[in-house]
Amino acid sequence: MSERVYNVVVAGLGGQGVIKASDILADAAFRSGYDVKKAEIHGMSQRGGSVSSDVRFGAEVLSPMVPPGEADILVVQEATQIDANRDRLKPDGLLIVPDDIDIDALANRRSANVAMLGVLSRHLPIADEQWHEAIRANLAENLWEANLAAFALGQGG
Amino acid sequence: MSKAYLARERMLLSGDQAVALAALHAGVALAAGYPGTPSTEILEALSVLGGPAQWAPNEKVALEVCMGAAYGGARALCTMKHVGVNVAADPLFTVAYTGVSGALVLISADDPGMASSQNEQDNRRYAVAAALPMLEPADSQEAYDYTLAAFELSQRWGIPTILRMTTRVCHGKSVVVPGGPTSEPPQPGFVRDIAGRVMIPAHARPAHRRLRAKLAEITAFGETSDLNQVVGEGTALGIVTSGICYQHVREAAPEAKVLKLGLSYPLPEQRIREFAASVDRCVVIEEGDPVLADALAAMGLQVEGKAEMYRFGELNVARVRRIIARDESPEPVPARGKPPQLCDGCPYRRVFETLTRLDCIVSGDIGCYTLGALPPLSGMDSQSCMGASLGVGLGLRHVLPEAEAKRVVSIIGDSTFVHSGITGLVEMAYNRPATGHVLIILDNGTTAMTGQQEHPGTGRLLDHEPTHKLDFPALCRAIGIDDVTTIDAAADPEGFERLLVEALGDGRLHVLIAKRPCLLAAKRIREYERRAERQDGALEVCGNE
Ligand SMILES: Cc1ncc(C[n+]2csc(CCOP(=O)(O)OP(=O)(O)O)c2C)c(N)n1
Ligand code: SF4
Numbered sequence: 095m096s097e098r099v100y101n102v103v104v105a106g107l108g109g110q111g112v113i114k115a116s117d118i119l120a121d122a123a124f125r126s127g128y129d130v131k132k133a134e135i136h137g138m139s140q141r142g143g144s145v146s147s148d149v150r151f152g153a154e155v156l157s158p159m160v161p162p163g164e165a166d167i168l169v170v171q172e173a174t175q176i177d178a179n180r181d182r183l184k185p186d187g188l189l190i191v192p193d194d195i196d197i198d199a200l201a202n203r204r205s206a207n208v209a210m211l212g213v214l215s216r217h218l219p220i221a222d223e224q225w226h227e228a229i230r231a232n233l234a235e236n237l238w239e240a241n242l243a244a245f246a247l248g249q250g251g
Numbered sequence: 252m253s254k255a256y257l258a259r260e261r262m263l264l265s266g267d268q269a270v271a272l273a274a275l276h277a278g279v280a281l282a283a284g285y286p287g288t289p290s291t292e293i294l295e296a297l298s299v300l301g302g303p304a305q306w307a308p309n310e311k312v313a314l315e316v317c318m319g320a321a322y323g324g325a326r327a328l329c330t331m332k333h334v335g336v337n338v339a340a341d342p343l344f345t346v347a348y349t350g351v352s353g354a355l356v357l358i359s360a361d362d363p364g365m366a367s368s369q370n371e372q373d374n375r376r377y378a379v380a381a382a383l384p385m386l387e388p389a390d391s392q393e394a395y396d397y398t399l400a401a402f403e404l405s406q407r408w409g410i411p412t413i414l415r416m417t418t419r420v421c422h423g424k425s426v427v428v429p430g431g432p433t434s435e436p437p438q439p440g441f442v443r444d445i446a447g448r449v450m451i452p453a454h455a456r457p458a459h460r461r462l463r464a465k466l467a468e469i470t471a472f473g474e475t476s477d478l479n480q481v482v483g484e485g486t487a488l489g490i491v492t493s494g495i496c497y498q499h500v501r502e503a504a505p506e507a508k509v510l511k512l513g514l515s516y517p518l519p520e521q522r523i524r525e526f527a528a529s530v531d532r533c534v535v536i537e538e539g540d541p542v543l544a545d546a547l548a549a550m551g552l553q554v555e556g557k558a559e560m561y562r563f564g565e566l567n568v569a570r571v572r573r574i575i576a577r578d579e580s581p582e583p584v585p586a587r588g589k590p591p592q593l594c595d596g597c598p599y600r601r602v603f604e605t606l607t608r609l610d611c612i613v614s615g616d617i618g619c620y621t622l623g624a625l626p627p628l629s630g631m632d633s634q635s636c637m638g639a640s641l642g643v644g645l646g647l648r649h650v651l652p653e654a655e656a657k658r659v660v661s662i663i664g665d666s667t668f669v670h671s672g673i674t675g676l677v678e679m680a681y682n683r684p685a686t687g688h689v690l691i692i693l694d695n696g697t698t699a700m701t702g703q704q705e706h707p708g709t710g711r712l713l714d715h716e717p718t719h720k721l722d723f724p725a726l727c728r729a730i731g732i733d734d735v736t737t738i739d740a741a742a743d744p745e746g747f748e749r750l751l752v753e754a755l756g757d758g759r760l761h762v763l764i765a766k767r768p769c770l771l772a773a774k775r776i777r778e779y780e781r782r783a784e785r786q787d788g789a790l791e792v793c794g795n796e
Contacts, residue, residue, distance in 0.1 A: 144588025161568040
């Protein structure tokens with residue numbers, strides 16, 4: 095298992111499933127045996143404002159918040175929110191944006207957040223099995239199929 | 252959270268969920284509170300686990316119900332956000348004197364940085380002011396462990412105990428391995444103690460001394476308790492801290508020796524002195540007010556606090572690095588995100604459009620509808636604390652010149668009305684303004700702001716099961732309001748406007764109940780109503796047999 099701490103920030107607008115995506119990510123890392131911390135501000139998230147959620151995992155995680163400019167990966171689910179979050183990313187960090195997935199290939203656009211997790215998964219030391227379990231654990235059963243497909247689409251598989 | 256809650260199982264929980272699980276493991280007999288970010292999910296999680304969780308009309312009542320449970324020998328948990336403690340402060344300061352025979356744990360969920368609050372008051376001050384012990388967890392594991400510890404401590408000394416959390420601890424998720432219950436909960440039963448619980452001055456004077464004696468014992472306990480810990484070695488830099496700041500500190504200054512105060516009041520003075528003497532430089536890292544820094548300075552210790560600029564907002568790793576480096580240069584301004592707004596199709600929109608068009612002077616209140624203050628609606632002129640819309644609106648009506656007074660409207664949400672608007676309405680009928688007054692109750696059938704909780708006006712309990720429903724129109728009439736009208740302003744905006752124009756100037760007392768469910772809650776509300784109808788039907792069938 096990796097000694098280092100992975101810092102991921104997921105951002106977007108309220109209603110896009112930012113919190114859900116970060117819950118799945120945190121759970122997948124948790125199921126992989128990592129120490130995990132997740133932080134977010136979700137007070138007003140239902141009313142369309144900016145939302146972001148920090149997920150950190152590794153051998154030992156201290157602060158739950160990714161320090162400014164230290165995110166390894168920034169996943170932005172809404173193009174208009176890229177600028178507002180860019181300063182979270184470290185200089186050589188990876189930015190994942192909506193254009194990285196083929197939205198038209200999705201059976202349901204609501205699973206775009208999970209498709210982007212598929213893209214993210216290519217860059218993280220978390221096995222498919224843990225991702226799949228986390229998706230099932232965090233979504234209602236009638237959504238499993240569509241979201242597992244969306245995840246696979248993002249993975250390019 | 253899953254229903255599985257076995258001890259020793261590794262789980263990923265929010266701090267709020269961890270408190271709920273610990274309360275269940277501690278054998279809590281009653282948990283009451285009022286919703287408020289970031290505390291709301293505690294009672295919701297407890298209810299999902301099958302625990303005894305209930306919403307009260309407001310925080311004062313919640314605490315009083317918990318006091319009764321703890322006077323009755325049970326373990327009680329009371330949850331609220333930081334400003335909720337202001338509402339509950341009156342009973343809090345005196346239950347400190349009476350003490351409890353079971354256990355009483357009060358959760359104060361503070362919101363430094365105001366992610367979702369009207370102020371960033373630092374409730375560590377309440378521990379000092381009310382003379383009650385305070386525990387401050389730094390992550391979900393500690394939220395679990397300290398909740399159990401708080402029940403133990405409360406019961407051992409018969410003293411209400413405050414568990415202070417902050418937004419990041421409440422809403423942050425981290426790994427928890429629940430240890431399971433440490434002791435059996437007491438069996439409820441009433442033991443009369445008139446001198447101990449009836450706080451007339453003759454009883455309260457010795458009670459105050461008893462409280463101070465308990466605190467002295469708890470101070471001694473804190474000197475050796477492992478709730479307070481020294482982590483790390485090194486003598487160059489020592490840091491005294493508590494709560495979430497501990498995590499930022501460990502990351503920002505891995506080389507530092509850290510005194511982490513889990514039991515942050517009363518302070519273990521001896522231990523702090525020894526720690527300060529063991530390092531060359533001693534820095535206090537704390538969010539919000541300089542509570543620890545002032546206390547340590549008053550002890551005569553040479554410690555460094557933070558610059559005033561760090562009093563505002565939350566701390567994080569970067570800011571802690573700056574404090575340690577004594578960096579007072581301006582901080583980078585974070586990019587501005589998109590602010591929240593009223594949902595498209597929110598039933599409140601029409602109400603605010605009308606108020607703006609009529610150029611009303613709007614004494615507002617707190618809830619989703621406060622978003623009506625933002626442009627382009629700009630339909631609210633003041634908002635401070637829950638319930639203030641009534642008093643403030645009446646004050647304006649009393650002093651403004653007649654033409655202006657007639658433009659004043661108070662506006663309040665349904666949950667807020669029950670929380671603290673009813674006494675304001677009594678005032679409206681009692682000290683009646685010469686120009687009359689208008690209150691609009693925005694009845695959207697839920698507490699939307701905090702994530703759609705039930706309240707007495709919805710007629711459903713925390714778990715959405717039916718109970719008595721508070722009848723707003725009947726209540727308003729009984730209070731002495733001249734005209735009470737219910738209208739769906741979204742369906743009939745012209746009708747609403749006509750009604751309002753008339754009410755503003757006719758010198759009478761009006762309550763307009765703008766009734767239509769919150770768009771986001773409407774589907775669920777219909778489901779609950781259908782479920783209740785089915786249950787009613789089933790009961791009737793049984794009765795007929
Ligand atoms: C003393 C206190 N307790 C709790 C809160 C958090 N809070 C603010 S408004 C509100 C209730 C809002 O419900 P309602 O009045 O029904 O308005 P809605 O959000 O549904 O529009 C709550 C719980 C607070 N600000 N102050
Ligand atoms: S959550 Fe409900 S009350 Fe709040 S803005 Fe949306 S529709 Fe209106």
